[in-house]
Amino acid sequence: MVRAGLAAPVQGEPLLAGPTFAAPFHLRGDPADSPFTYGRYSNPTLEHFELALGELEGGSAVAFASGMAAISAVLLSLLEPGDLLVAPSDGYMSVRALAAEHLAPRGIETRLVPTAQLGADSVDGATLVWLETPANPLLDVCDIREVAAAAHDVGAIVAVDNTLATPLGQRPLDLGADLSVASDTKAMTGHGDLVMGHVAGDKALRVDRLRAWRNLTGALPGPFETWLAHRSLATLQVRLERQCATALLLATRLSEHPEVDFVRYPGLVGDPAYAVAASQMERFGPVLSFDLTSRSRAETFLDACSLVADATSFGAVHSTAERRARWGGDDVSEGLVRFSVGIEDPDDLLDDVGAALGTLS
Numbered sequence: 001m002v003r004a005g006l007a008a009p010v011q012g013e014p015l016l017a018g019p020t021f022a023a024p025f026h027l028r029g030d031p032a033d034s035p036f037t038y039g040r041y042s043n044p045t046l047e048h049f050e051l052a053l054g055e056l057e058g059g060s061a062v063a064f065a066s067g068m069a070a071i072s073a074v075l076l077s078l079l080e081p082g083d084l085l086v087a088p089s090d091g092y093m094s095v096r097a098l099a100a101e102h103l104a105p106r107g108i109e110t111r112l113v114p115t116a117q118l119g120a121d122s123v124d125g126a127t128l129v130w131l132e133t134p135a136n137p138l139l140d141v142c143d144i145r146e147v148a149a150a151a152h153d154v155g156a157i158v159a160v161d162n163t164l165a166t167p168l169g170q171r172p173l174d175l176g177a178d179l180s181v182a183s184d185t186k187a188m189t190g191h192g193d194l195v196m197g198h199v200a201g202d203k204a205l206r207v208d209r210l211r212a213w214r215n216l217t218g219a220l221p222g223p224f225e226t227w228l229a230h231r232s233l234a235t236l237q238v239r240l241e242r243q244c245a246t247a248l249l250l251a252t253r254l255s256e257h258p259e260v261d262f263v264r265y266p267g268l269v270g271d272p273a274y275a276v277a278a279s280q281m282e283r284f285g286p287v288l289s290f291d292l293t294s295r296s297r298a299e300t301f302l303d304a305c306s307l308v309a310d311a312t313s314f315g316a317v318h319s320t321a322e323r324r325a326r327w328g329g330d331d332v333s334e335g336l337v338r339f340s341v342g343i344e345d346p347d348d349l350l351d352d353v354g355a356a357l358g359t360l361s
């Protein structure tokens with residue numbers, strides 16, 4: 001991760017060059033003879049970042065201006081009228097909104113299946129199978145190998161939204177998926193300071209089609225965000241190691257706490273997701289969910305935390321948590337808290353959460 005995507009050493013040059021800000025590049029004669037022509041197509045900063053993503057994913061990668069720009073590139077450019085999308089009913093809500101508002105009117109049908117039930121028997125007639133595992137916010141999982149094999153038998157493409165795990169937690173392309181998609185707004189870049197996304201694939205041709213879509217629609221990230229993202233990749237492994245270790249400690253502590261109704265964390269032995277998660281994940285991610293049974297108890301808890309920001313999103317170095325039902329659109333109880341573990345000192349964080357739970361008794 002430290003070296004991914006860096007240029008070969010050049011005397012007197014930095015290891016990671018700063019962002020290149022340009023709309024036009026010097027371009028004499030035939031555009032095909034120049035590596036860079038115009039800022040909407042690419043720039044050196046983006047090219048190095050995409051090389052890093054490709055090394056990390058084990059494929060070729062194309063970066064987008066946001067996770068949703070990456071997701072809509074896949075769904076809008078690879079599906080045609082008459083096609084069937086199979087997608088999770090309990091995943092990121094904007095994917096369902098995109099299907100209802102933009103795929104359905106184009107004659108593309110969507111079949112929603114709960115992640116925990118998404119298996120070989122869910123893919124009949126599918127053109128594209130969209131997985132999000134662990135799914136967000138309730139953290140159910142499905143077996144990527146099983147679904148990918150069944151999907152390929154019926155000629156469908158499989159894409160995995162791997163935002164929560166990152167490729168250091170789970171490697172969708174190695175598990176048989178055709179596309180690995182992520183919001184790089186979250187754990188991948190991990191500082192809560194930018195919005196980006198990417199798609200990686202095992203087949204360069206398919207990724208080139210997505211790159212052509214991006215260049216046509218203009219959904220590429222700016223050079224400054226791209227440079228920040230590349231800089232942040234260097235610490236991905238150390239951030240995740242701390243986050244995942246503390247998440248497991250916190251999940252264990254919460255599962256034993258009398259004020260907590262239930263905890264979901266795929267890395268918790270005994271969690272309904274554990275067996276499948278352990279068979280395909282190398283790290284279980286920075287996010288856990290737990291139920292405090294009512295809106296007022298969840299709000300009291302969030303107010304009482306001092307090291308945990310009440311904020312959406314996840315995967316950043318700062319711990320954040322939110323009462324997920326405040327958004328609407330997810331099928332979750334009023335007291336459900338989605339908690340993203342940061343890189344704070346684990347004892348400080350556990351003490352803070354323990355004290356906040358103590359105000360509920």
Ligand SMILES: *Cc1c(COP(=O)(O)O)cnc(C)c1O
Nearest residue numbers: 066067068092136163183185196
């Ligand atoms: C945040 C998120 C997205 C959307 O990403 P943006 O960068 O906000 O567009 C997609 N999928 C999952 C699982 C997410 O958490």
